[in-house]
Structures are given as C-alpha cells and as structure tokens.
Amino acid sequence: MYAFTYRKAKDVKDAAAGLAKNADAKLLAGGQSLIAAMKLRLSAPPELIDLGTISELRGIKSDGKNVVIGAMTRHAEVAASTDVKKAIPALAYLASQIGDRMVRNMGTLGGAIAHNDPAADYPAAVVGLGATVETNKRKIDADAFFKGIYETALDPGEIITSVSFPIPKRAAYMKFKQPASRFAMVGVMVADTGKDVRVAVTGAGPCVFRVKEMEQALGKKFAPDSVANIKVPDKGLNSDIHASAEYRAHLVTVMAKRAVEAALK
C-alpha cells in the first residue's frame, strides 16, 4: 500500500469540504473493498477521509412505506434489523448473504453501491426494489444510478447519505454464489411492488440490469412458470474461469424462477 494521509470526517459537510479541497482524496467506509484495492496498488489515493465516526450516516428507519438505510449502516446490521426483516425480508436476506460474517461486520451499504462491483449483491436490491439513492446533493433514481462496471452516477465529491427502499408487496432474492469469493455468480431480485414487477440481475453482466420480458410476464401472472422459459441472451455477459456467459445466462432464468417461488411463500 502506498502512503497517504488520513483523517476522520466530523460530519458529511466536513467530508465534502475535504473532497472539495483534494480531488484525489477518497472516502473510506468499511474499507472492505478499498483497503484491499489499495494493498494491491490498484488504488492509490493520497488522502483518505474516514466516514466511520459520522453517526448521522448510520441507522435504519421504517415508516410503513419506505425503509431508509444510512450509507454507513453495515451489512450485518441490515441483516439483523427487525424493521428490515419485517418490512422487506428479501433485503435482510440479501444482506445476510454478502461475503462472510467478518466482512458483514465492516462493509457498508454506501460503500457497496458506490463501489458497484459487477458481482455485488446490493445493486440488485437497489434496482430490483426501485430504491432512491440520496446524496449530499440530490436524489438519484435506482435506474439511473448504476452506469457500468465499477461506475455510478455519482459526481466527483458526491457522498451517498442514505438509500430509501419502497416496501414491496412481496419480493425475494436468490443468489448463486461463486463458491470461492462468495460474491454473486448470478443474483436475482424479483419484486412485486403492487403496481408493477421488477426483476434485477447482478453478477451476470458488467453491471446490474433489469429483464423487462420477465417483468411483463410476471406482471400478467406472478408465478414461477411465467419466467421458466424466458432466456436472456448471453451476448455481453461475463465469462471467466468460474462460469461462461452461456452458463450465467442459464442461471438468470433458474434464479429468477426460484426467486418468484420464494416470493410466493
């Protein structure tokens, strides 16, 4: 790891001021992706601004319509939250499936979606549930937030403060784990919002994406059979030693079907 200077931000304003002063500085959340990248020298920021002690960024609120989760809320907290388990069990389950216990004790919602790893779980929840990402500057619709591999709509210096998840009528997340890393080889979030159905896929492509054909079929009839014969094209999907693009495409259908089954239980 290259040397850098480090400071703890007092609040969001203080962190934003730090980023404004040094455009190359980086925010530190749980560090579970950033520290690893810095050790490999894939990332070498001259300054780290730690959000770790900003209490306003941490916590879970549920008002019966939305579950609002602070950016610095750790995966383990979301997984264990009685509010989340009650309102959106699929979201608590998704958080419980991220990495391992120690990673969940450090990693945060804000860090995970800002990083936007192609195989990360949270992007499927944010897009699948039609959430809104709130920053220190604006509100960003889930469909506009994730732009591509490790790329988001965040401007330089913009800080995620919370994510607001509308409570769906029913939803479920199914993940086929890459057995060594435990990231999603393919993960599918299916949500029946009461108005429409959303299907979001992570792990399969360079970035989370929706499957409109499945959404329409499920909108007509919310049943596993509705998606059983819908295939996504394998063109453009990820292909590596763990799984070919063709296999990932196949898994999308299988995981979507299982997610619908789980949502109906």
Next chain:
Amino acid sequence: MPVKVSMTVNGKPVSAEVEERTLLVNFIREHLRLTGTHVGCDTAQCGACTIEMNGDAVKACNMLAMQAEGAKITTIEGIAAADGTLHPMQEAFREHHALQCGFCTPGMVISAIDLVRRHPNPSEEVVRAELDGNFCRCTGYHNIVKAILDAAPKVAAMR
C-alpha cells in the same frame, strides 16, 4: 507523517505513533507483539487474522489501525482467564482435536465465540454456514464443528 492511534486491547489501553497505512493486524503483531493473531492470506479471504472489535468479529488484515481508534479489541491472547485457565471454546478445541497445525485456530476461536454469542444453541448447519470466512487447511472442519457445538452451552452460560 505518523499519526497517533489509541485503543483498548485485551482490557489494556494502548497507544502508539504509526504510519497511516498501518493495518490493524500489523499494529497488533508488530507494535504490540501479540503474534497469536495470524496472517494467512493478507487478502481478506482466510480469517486467520480475525479479532473482535467492540464485540464483533472482523478481519484485522483488511482494515487500518486507525479504523480501530478508540475501539475495544480482543485478540486470542485476551480470552483465557487471568490464571491461565483456557476459555471453554479453547478447551473444547483441545478436547476435540479441532486443530492440527494451529495456524487457523486463533481466528477460528474468535469467530466461534462470536458465533455462539449470537446463536447460543446453534445447529451444525448454522455453525458450518457461520464459519464461511474461516479457512482450515488441515482438519477438514469436522472436529472444529464438534468443538463449537460442545462449547456453545458453556460459553452461553458464561454471560
């Protein structure tokens, strides 16, 4: 530019001047000379570096010492009784031959204690799932699982 870092480790307040980039695991091993916490992979995969921070198991190789500023840390050196009596989890590992080379053991024991605190009466399935982040290259895990199942009620009774 060195920074000052302070925390409580195994009940004792400690502080030192460190480089900002000092990892928590290096602070524990090299500054405090508590070498029971191991480095197996250095890439956050194996769990050999697992310690407890404010009651939660975390990987000390994947965080900065500065992220533990002000925290309460427990390492493997801090779990036995003052008179040297082993913690029931350590005793169960010994009893069930839950270690061979012992390299993974400090991390395993810390994770196991964290696990039974949250699941005082865990099933074998829960134990295996919760040990996801701790690799052992010797035992094949069976005896580790046995040890944890055996120690769980004793650890639960401790608090």
